[in-house]
Amino acid sequence: MNLDSALRLAIRETISQLFGAAVDNLQLQPTNTEFEGSHTLVCFPIAKISKKGPEETARLIGERLVSQSGMITKFNVVKGFLNLVIADSVWTKVFSSIHKDKTYGVLLSNSKEVMVEYSSPNTNKPLHLGHLRNNFLGWSVAEIYKANGYKVHKVQIINDRGIHICKSMAAWKLYGHGETPESSGLKGDKLVGKYYVEFDRVFKRQCGELEASGSSKEVAEKEASIMKLAIEMLQQWEQRKPEVLQLWKTMNGWVYKGFDITYHRMGVDFEKLYYESETYLLGKDEVLRGLEKGVFFKKDDGSVWVDLTADGLDQKVLLRSDGTSVYMTQDIGTAILRFRDFPKIEKQVYTVGNEQEYHFKVLFLILAKLGYAWAKECYHLSYGMVDLPSGKMKSREGTVVDADDLMEEMVEEAGKQTKELGKIDDMSEAELSSLSEMIGLGALKFFLLKVDPRKRMLFDPAESIQLQGHTGPFIQYTYARICSILRKAASIKIPSIPMEVKALAPAERSVIFMLSNYPVRLAEAAREYSPAIVANYAFDLAKEYNQFYQTIPIFNEPDPSLLKFRLEFSETVAQVLRNAMALLGIQVPERM
């Protein structure tokens, strides 16, 4: 039974009986804790229909609900707010329907499909903290969509070609002396990243020398020999020159092996990978077709543009005067390719940092102009940068937080704190290490996901490693304690008598209320593309349950049916916590 809709129905009926008119939008909200009741009807808007004052209106509705609906036992009116007290019999009914539903919160397939793109790294350097936010976000949004009944395709586009990788290649060729991941013991992506940094160092030195001998900055940047080599390699790559292609393949291969390790630990996965080296020429035909249809225009120098001034944007180049593509061209082609690869998807979600908001605005507009109806369903899941207490992360200045290092640190710290608490002294090394992994990554994921994606956020290492308070481990801990209860229950005989609960404790009512809200929050999370909603829901539920846990010792209960109820109640909370956390990619331990 769905409490919310049942209640709304009852209220609608009551209003139409009393005032002979319908209300299009009922404002039902949770009651403030200082008043009695769980649901509050805001009666100001209804006062217009009732032609009475808000308080009078509220009182009339309340009285009739109590006498007729069978759901409401009491009410009180504060200003224009009607606070409703739901009968405990209704609460237990709500609870048992949730308890019976083994897949509670997961909707049946709605036969709709979406594509979610995330990660999409460059192949010239290792993943960092920013990528972690991206991956956790994208992956989680995909899972949230799944839970809402969608079939989801997780993809990424790997930026495997271009000047950036040629820079690493050039530096490796000059200074690598054949170094490989095997010979150096370095993870592949780290090794390639090392040469990217090396490139920058040499490049700066060369520029400095050239400038000292009188060149201007621009000239120096063009004339630096290592840059010339990188550019040459890029040209040779485009001409498919075998040696360069071979080196490119080798070095990218190292990077992929390294990324695989990182992705595996992060717990993210992809259904299909797109490679820029295979898609960068796409889109040109589309642009030419658009030109014929008059959607785009050609300038005197032969370059092709789109005019978006009518949409409040600028003009944007789509083909250079020499006929070659730009980034936008390629993205147009890739989007269309994906809809051909997955004909049933109704939209694409692009998880990309907010510095590309303009780009995606333009992209979606162009696709719409080209006549693709799905264009208006596409969504740029834009997220804010992750700042460090020391300021912005800059790869060239070495202030990036490496993804592997960070995960390792979190796991180590989790292990250390777990040992210090000494609750799991009987665990084997293997069990302890998998527990530390769960807690460390749980803390990290929760930390990055609890914030509204759009917001720029601060990553304070000291605070992120905290395992108390508004954290993943707080929720994991709540789960573990419930497991402990259930283990104990399994060891004693619980009579299997029908559940009959006469009166509920306040903490139980509010937990059931929260449980009943789970599907609503889940739908909201999908609508808003926000794992933060799921994260904060899980936290609130755990918090609320902890109050129950603290005030009501379950096994002291003499009434067996009440005892049974409380066990099932705890079990259900654990199940919802586990499911919600799973949507964030966070596992929960049975002990910690």
Place this chain on the structure above:
RNA sequence: GGUUCCGUAGUUCAACGGAUAGAAUAGAAGUUUCCUAAACUUUUGAUCCCAGUUCGAUUCUGGGCGGGACUACCA
């Protein structure tokens, strides 16, 4: 300059236009013969400024102030 996002306790985050703005953390004070104290309880403390719309504004509109991003024939 233009476009856009953001501005809430000391700090990090919440709040479909609703009640006395919630949490967490930091600070102060408590709870362990009882299912795991990574918990719980009490307490101190905030909406950048000025107008407007509204019964009601952190939320919507306009104008300031402050911060970020974007505004390349780069990707």
